[in-house]
Amino acid sequence: MWFFNSPQVVFGEGALSYLAQIHGARAYIITDDQMVRFGFVDLVQEQLTQANIETRVFAEVEPEPSLDTVRRGAALLREYEPDWVVGLGGGSPMDAAKAMWALYECPDLQPDCINPLEYLGLGKKARLITIATTSGTGAEVTWATVLSDPAENRKLGLGSRETLATIAIVDPIFAMKMPPRLTADTGLDALTHAIEGYTSSWRNDFSDGMCLKATDLIFKFLPRAYADGNDAEAREKMHNAAAIAGLGFINSLAALAHAMGHSFGGAFHVPHGRAVSLFLPYTMEFAANGGNYRYADLAHFIGLVSVAEPARPAPILGGGKMHGYIDLGQASPEQMTRCMIQAVRELETGLQSNTNAASLGIPRDDFARAMPTLLDHAENDTSITANSRVPERAELEKIFWYAYEGKPIDF
C-alpha cells in the first residue's frame, strides 16, 4: 500500500492568472525580500485583488528558514486569520509557508515535530497555494519541509502529507530572472530528485514516469537555460521539469545524496542544490556497486546510446571522458549505469558546478573536524531511509572523503 499525492498543478505561460479565479477573503503571502524587489509579490497581489481577496505579506523568510522564523510567521497568521496561505519563492519560502500553515492550524505543534506519521488535521482554517520562482526544489508540489535548527547547526528534513498545497502555480514568468549560477544549482537539485526518485527503494509505478520525464527534460534544457537565460522554451521546460521531478521524488522519496547534502549543507552553508548534486554521482556509484542498475533505464530514456559508435570501444569503462560511445548491442545494464553516472558528472562540469567538496574551498582540517557531525546528521536524515544500499557508518565516512577529494567510489 502506498500513495501518490499531488496538488492541482496550474502550469505554463499565464498560469499565475488562475489566482484571479479562486475564492476567499484573506491571503497571507509568505516570501522573502528578493521577491518583493523583483516585483513578484506585486504580480501575485494583483491577481488576488482581482479575486477580491485581501492580502498581507511576510517577506522575512531567510535561506534555510529557521524554526524561529516559522514560529514568528505562524503567530502573524493566527492574528490575521487568512483562508489562504501563499508560499511564493524558491524552496525556502514555500517550505516556511507549509510549516507556518501547519502551526497556524495546530497552535500546539512545534515546527520540528511536523511528521508524516501523525494526523494533524490541517485545512480547517486555510488552504495553501505554492508559487515557484526557481526551477529546482519542486517544493511547490511536495509535502517535504526543510527547516534549519541553528542551535544544532542542522537541517531538518520534515514533512506531513497534509502540508501538500491545494494549488501549485508553475508559471515560467518567474524563472526568467534567475542568474546562471542559481539556474545551475536549482536545476541540478531537480536532477537529483529525479534520479534518486527513480532509483530509491520506495520507487513505484506511479512515480517512475515522472522521474524519467524530468531527467530527460533536465538533460535537454538545463544546459540551454544556463547558457541563455532568455531562452524562453528552456526556462519553461525546466520549470515544468522541476515540478515533475518534485512529484516523482516526493512519492518515492529522495535518497543518500539528499541525506549527505542536507548534512553537508547545514555544516558548511552550501546552497541546497549544489550540496545534494555534489554528492549525487558518488552515491549513484555506491548504489551501483551494490547492484542497483536502474540508472541504465535513465540512460536509455534520455538517449545516451543514440550516438553509439560501435567501431570504438567503450571508453567510459576504461576511464574515458565522453559518454555515449557504447555499442548499443553490447551495453549491459551495468555499463549503461556507468554511462549515466558519467553523463551526470559531465553535465555538472559543463554547468561549472562543484564536483568535489574541496573545490568549495573547505580546508581539509575543517572537513575532518566536522566529520562526526556530518555522519550523525546524514545517518539520521529521513532521506537515507529509502536508499537502495544503506551505508554503514564507516562506508558513509569513506563516501564523504571520496566526495571531498573527487575520487570515484570503488567500494
Added chain:
Amino acid sequence: MAKHKFGSPEWTQALHDELNASQAYEDAAKNWEGDFYFIVEPEGPVTNAVYMYMDLWHGKSREAKIVQDPAEKNPAFVMSGKYGKWKQVVLAKLDPIQALMTGQLKLKGNMTMVMKNVKAAQEIVRACTRIETEFEI
C-alpha cells in the same frame, strides 16, 4: 541458532541481546532516550494482544520482557499493529517507515525524537531480521 516464536519471552530476549551486541545500533541510537511498548494486535492465529516492553537508552537495551498487564508500564513510545504487519516487518517484506506512513503500524510518542533518530529505528528492524523467528502461521 535456536528459533524463537515471535512475540514470546525468548524472542524478546533475543532482540534484547541482538541490540546489545550491535555496534551499529549503539552508534545510531547513542542519543536515544525512551522506552517502548511494541504491541502485537490480535489477528489470525494470535488471539490475544502481545505487549513487548523494551527500555532503550543511549544505544543499549536496558530491559526487555513480555508484559501481561499493559498498565504495568507507561512507556514514552508505543508502536502497535496487527500480527500480520509485524510479521511482514520482521521478515523484511514491509519497510516499517512505510508501514507507519500508511497507518499499517501506529506510533505514539515524541515525534521530534523519532524524526531525529531514523537510523536507530532501522537498526532495530535489522536486529529483528537477524533473529531466527518462527511464526504462528
